Amino acid sequence: MSAPAIQLKDVSVRFPIRKGILRRVAGEVHAVDSVSFDIAEGETVGLVGESGSGKSTTGRALIGLAPLAGGTVECFGRDLRALRQAHGALPRMSQIVFQDPYASLNPRMTIGETLKEVLEVHELAKGHDADQRVGRLLDDVGLRRDLAERYPHALSGGQRQRVAIARALAIEPKFIVLDEVVSALDVSIQGQIVNLLQDLQQDRGLTYLFITHDLSIVRHVSHSIVVMYGGQIMEKGPRKSIFSAPLHPYTSALLSAVPVPNPRIERMRPRIDVRSEPPDPSAPLPGCRFQKSCLFATEICRTSRPQLRSMTGRDPDHLAACHHMQEPHVREALSRAAQGAVS
């Protein structure tokens, strides 16, 4: 395989906590802690986790919207930090689409003006030429051209999200961060947006980072999966092996929490529970981040941080950070939960 399109190495992001009238820095939030993964060109990585897991911050760091406290990000073979120092801004190769198309579109600009602004700011087109390009962008995302005259409030949620995608496409990026792009939409509309994104990926060889807490969508769109909790990666690997045989108790808990649209199975299947609240990112505990919520945690989980490793006899690309993942009683509990979730 050729070099990956996007490469994260030990990426950390920290935010200062300011207190008092002098806004003195009183501490730090460890939003993302030593995260490494690759995205192959033209493929999709699904980044999964709950609120506060650091998944959105990771996505923002990838396109230069969050400052790196450590580590490197390489975009198509070029170092993000070096690029920024050389050009003052990042070149037009990556873009982001946000969850809430109500908040991410300017309510006082028509759809046409919103799209045209992007083209003009980036000096890609002007005047009549820009209008033509706006028309083609609307075609690309399956919207009628006359919607250019409308304001966002006159559009449905699905249409608005298409506009947000068109805006991202305007600069012809090679890589797009999709941050919970379908979470706010109805189930029936989600499918339409997912199809659109997959068509665009096939036609243009786009590379995606698909951030979500919804495992069923991620299963459909991703080539590989990264699971985060408390700012760290708990598990990563090819989609198939993560869904059929999760190694980490947290991944298993996530899978067993997804409701199965079959009343008989849904009422009978075993569940792996998450016991407590997510960890406090301003005071990270030593050891495993998942220790407080884990059913299998022991002394070692409180003292030493587990490293990502593969399991003997399994896919070597499938890694998880758990001290106990090899143990028979853990394996048995997880596979029972996984069977309930897939059948």
Add this chain to the structure above:
Amino acid sequence: MMMFTKPHPAQTIRSSDAVFEVKDLGVAYGRDAASVQVVNDVSLSVGRGEALGVVGESGCGKSQTMLAALGLLPRGGRITSGQVLLEGRNLVDLSPREMRAVRGSGIALISQDALTSLNPAMTIGTQMAEPMIHYGGMSRSAARTRCIELLDLVGIPGAATRLASYPHELSGGMRQRALIAMAISANPKVLIADEPTTALDVTTQSQILRLIDSLRKELGMALILITHDLGVVAGVADRVAVLYAGRVVETAETETLFASPRHPYTKALLDTISQLEDEVSERLNPIPGLPPDPRNPVQGCPFNPRCDYVRDVCRAELPALADSVEGGRHPVRCHVDPFVGLSLTMASGGAR
């Protein structure tokens, strides 16, 4: 003598079992020519301790129905027809003061967004105790004891200290639990949960659903669970009503509905979810188009522009909600049924 010989129509027996009933409800906004009908002839009923799932896309009228039932329609909205019965008493004609007495102890609501439903400037304890003191006539200390009891019941750890917390100090899941505690504080007979888990993470979502379900069983409440996600009703509801464009299009027991949907819309919704579990290379087959705009109602069956089974009659006439094959247990609003019902069942391999 007459009393014993008079046959009971099936309908009357069912309605006397129902704690809460919505009958032929209509809701509209605006007046005269500008009037927009958002809910049409909606009838729902739920018995004591029973859980009814109400499913549909945004704009299908599911929340409007419940707001109307609670007397909480926003300005401009009005009930145009029908009745809302709580233990046989019609709520539609009650004065605002009488209605206030019903909300909380008769019907309680858990809304989607706990952050905007709670007062950010009041502690959890103060806002929980307020109605107990004002409406329930409790003393401050009795109210405090009751608050702690309720927070314990909904699984909030350290209940006594949490009373002094402000909403922003709690996580999303904890806020939703506090909201549930407030909803059940006056022992309502009917609990309406409007998308109670949509804003939550998937792990929290399953905990909250199980909490609501266990409280329903423990306290013997009737539950109405409103959601756009059929997966959510699968685990909780005894029966499901599917709404489309302000009308009920299908009702059935949950297992029946999932195993053999009879309305093409229900079938399409179920397909959309199950497809998501398929392989990455496969294209999804979502329901095409958009739900109709209530300002421009569709002629005939409102689903006809998106329906795979559409015929001429569907474009001309609105089908009635009727059951011709299952003896009234599985009414459906479709012209093509039961033909579609049978072929759908066969196409999906009998039971799903």
